[in-house]
Amino acid sequence: MKFNKVELTEETIIKTRQWFADSDMACIEEVKNGSVRVNDPERYFAWREKAAKESLEGLHDHTVTFL
Secondary structure, eight states: OEETTEEOOHHHHHHHHHHHHHHHHHHHHHHHTTSSOOSOHHHHHHHHHHHHHHHHHTTTTTSTTTO
């Protein structure tokens, strides 16, 4: 895959997907350990878990943040 004239290797893509998934799971942990508060933790957890799963599946590879 190329973005902005830079070749993104399969290894980089996989590591980036994992970084986003790990970030989502870290957000969940912040709520669980009390360092961050949200209005509806269960809904928040479901949203973050879905985002992590989608990241690992490559569904967000097209976003500017990912690239």
